[in-house]
Amino acid sequence: MKILSPQQIRKADAYTIENEPIASIDLMERASNAFVDEFKKHPFNDQIVWLFCGTGNNGGDGLAVARLLKGLKYEVKVWVAGSAEKGSEDFRVNLNRLSGAVSVAKASEIYAADIPDKLVIVDALFGSGLNRPVDGDYAKLIDFLNGIKASKMAIDIPSGLFCDQPQNGAIAFHSDITITFQAPKLAFLLPENYPYVGEWKSVDIGLSSQFMKEVECSYYYQRVGDEDLKLPGRPRFAHKGDAGRTLLIAGSKGKVGAAILSSKACMRAGAGLLTVHTSGCAVTPIHTAVPEAMVSEDANNEHITRIPGDLSNFDCVAIGPGVGTDNATVRAFVRVLKTVSRPMVIDADALNILSRNPGLLERVPANSILTPHPGEFRRLVGDWHNDYERLNKQIELSKKHQLIVVLKGAYSSISTPSGEVYFNSTGNPGMATAGSGDVLTGIAAGLLSQSFSPTKSARLAVLLHGISGDLSAQSRGEYGLIASDIVDFLPAAFRKL
Numbered sequence: 001m002k003i004l005s006p007q008q009i010r011k012a013d014a015y016t017i018e019n020e021p022i023a024s025i026d027l028m029e030r031a032s033n034a035f036v037d038e039f040k041k042h043p044f045n046d047q048i049v050w051l052f053c054g055t056g057n058n059g060g061d062g063l064a065v066a067r068l069l070k071g072l073k074y075e076v077k078v079w080v081a082g083s084a085e086k087g088s089e090d091f092r093v094n095l096n097r098l099s100g101a102v103s104v105a106k107a108s109e110i111y112a113a114d115i116p117d118k119l120v121i122v123d124a125l126f127g128s129g130l131n132r133p134v135d136g137d138y139a140k141l142i143d144f145l146n147g148i149k150a151s152k153m154a155i156d157i158p159s160g161l162f163c164d165q166p167q168n169g170a171i172a173f174h175s176d177i178t179i180t181f182q183a184p185k186l187a188f189l190l191p192e193n194y195p196y197v198g199e200w201k202s203v204d205i206g207l208s209s210q211f212m213k214e215v216e217c218s219y220y221y222q223r224v225g226d227e228d229l230k231l232p233g234r235p236r237f238a239h240k241g242d243a244g245r246t247l248l249i250a251g252s253k254g255k256v257g258a259a260i261l262s263s264k265a266c267m268r269a270g271a272g273l274l275t276v277h278t279s280g281c282a283v284t285p286i287h288t289a290v291p292e293a294m295v296s297e298d299a300n301n302e303h304i305t306r307i308p309g310d311l312s313n314f315d316c317v318a319i320g321p322g323v324g325t326d327n328a329t330v331r332a333f334v335r336v337l338k339t340v341s342r343p344m345v346i347d348a349d350a351l352n353i354l355s356r357n358p359g360l361l362e363r364v365p366a367n368s369i370l371t372p373h374p375g376e377f378r379r380l381v382g383d384w385h386n387d388y389e390r391l392n393k394q395i396e397l398s399k400k401h402q403l404i405v406v407l408k409g410a411y412s413s414i415s416t417p418s419g420e421v422y423f424n425s426t427g428n429p430g431m432a433t434a435g436s437g438d439v440l441t442g443i444a445a446g447l448l449s450q451s452f453s454p455t456k457s458a459r460l461a462v463l464l465h466g467i468s469g470d471l472s473a474q475s476r477g478e479y480g481l482i483a484s485d486i487v488d489f490l491p492a493a494f495r496k497l
Contacts, residue, residue: 001202003183003186003219006131008217011215016208020208035061035179036069044074048118049074050078051063051079052122052123052145056126057088065122070101079106080106081138121148154173154175156178157185161196163185164186167193172196175197177201180201182212189221221423222462244270246314247275247277248276250278250438251278251282255323256286261321262438263276266293266442268487271449272450274292276294277298277308279301280297280299280302305329306335307335307336315448321349343448343454348441351380367403367404369457372408374408402417410427426469430469440461443465444458464493471493475489
């Protein structure tokens with residue numbers, strides 16, 4: 001799913017109106033019906049609904065929603081901010097359609113109004129085209145609404161929130177639920193905007209599929225069922241060598257579990273043959289926990305000091321989970337980088353080694369997959385002032401070093417050497433648990449070893465990791481979820497693709 005800029009959203013509307021063809025007021029009605037269909041899924045039946053409408057097209061949406069909700073027997077009141085006489089044409093048409101069936105008041109009168117105990121506030125003041133901070137009476141109104149104890153929803157985007165630029169302290173409506181049209185806005189996918197957006201849902205309003213297909217963009221929202229992430233069936237006469245040979249360099253004293261989790265995930269991701277190179281203390285635990293894996297024992301009992309002989313036999317080399325940052329391990333990592341020319345998977349302590357030795361980034365093979373969490377990413381690229389700057393640093397890292405960077409978290413972002421970014425739709429807060437990242441490393445390595453492209457391997461790994469986490473949460477709950485659960489549900493996750 002493409003994530004469009006405000007300018008592209010306007011063009012999509014205009015293209016649809018011209019080429020479907022459909023009148024703009026009818027497209028607004030379609031969008032309003034889609035919002036109401038989603039609104040009905042929430043338990044608001046015994047609550048009063050107040051809609052705060054600006055005089056542009058977002059306000060027109062709000063007026064149409066008010067009429068539709070009234071028709072469904074909700075108790076509805078509209079508050080208009082601004083001069084109705086100067087409103088957009090579609091706003092004025094929808095205001096006339098209310099025909100006295102819905103009470104309409106000036107928003108400036110809200111300060112003296114009695115606030116009902118059971119109230120839903122629907123925000124339709126400003127839409128996605130906002131290009132400057134809200135100020136004056138509008139800012140005062142939004143601040144007042146934010147202070148009211150009520151359930152809060154936003155139509156398309158919370159008023160005052162910019163689609164694709166930092167807030168820098170500008171006021172915006174604080175929504176519990178945002179129902180957005182056709183596709184999410186970039187702002188919805190960045191942590192700093194969660195207090196404004198809350199939980200969000202995208203609803204299809206039938207914008208031109210031809211326009212959506214042809215429009216160029218750099219940001220995407222990947223979902224279960226995306227055609228380019230579907231897996232081919234395995235050939236009837238396939239053997240384990242055809243499914244890829246993976247070398248995982250992982251584990252040291254006190255961190256053997258990371259190697260085990262990553263190894264299990266790699267096998268569950270379909271790797272045909274897995275060799276784990278690990279410190280001496282980890283050999284027996286890995287043999288016991290992952291009998292499917294072969295084990296290469298390092299000469300040192302506590303940490304990794306060398307690499308296996310010939311790395312050219314492996315389709316993918318992954319390094320990082322639990323390896324530590326001992327000086328001897330750093331030297332071993334450098335030897336890996338000097339030896340391997342194929343894309344690698346690099347995570348955890350290997351990322352920390354890179355951050356302490358930034359010159360090594362030049363040695364990382366092109367199209368390698370790096371999987372940092374925000375702390376590891378900060379150590380790699382330095383701090384940032386807002387999440388847009390963080391995203392730009394991620395894109396810059398990918399483009400400069402020709403790497404695929406997976407920045408883990410809610411809506412994990414996958415940036416590519418060409419500057420595209422894919423935000424992930426799957427996963428839940430229960431996955432913020434020790435070992436979850438080690439599982440992702442194993443999945444990515446297992447997929448990469450099977451000759452999927454590095455970008456597809458990274459995207460699939462993140463999608464599957466999230467699906468498995470969601471299945472785990474459904475079965476065992478978010479609070480009780482541990483990394484081993486994610487591994488256990490991987491076979492079921494594959495069936496969801």
